Amino acid sequence: MWPVDDKLLVAVAELFCQGLDPGNGTAAGATRSAQALHQAVWHVRDTLNYVRAPSLWAPYIGA
Numbered sequence: 001m002w003p004v005d006d007k008l009l010v011a012v013a014e015l016f017c018q019g020l021d022p023g024n025g026t027a028a029g030a031t032r033s034a035q036a037l038h039q040a041v042w043h044v045r046d047t048l049n050y051v052r053a054p055s056l057w058a059p060y061i062g063a
Helices: 006-020 030-047 054-060
Strands: none
Touching (some): 030 054
């Protein structure tokens, strides 16, 4: 396990949860979960300008 930044963890978790809700009352499946995590990590990486700090966002990337 890699160490993670607590504040960044909260941001990723909030964005992930938002991404799980498609807004039409349907349950999130495996594909939707993967997309939500992908979008959350890339949002944090790009929007918060952490591109040059992979140690902050790389722990969320799945193999």
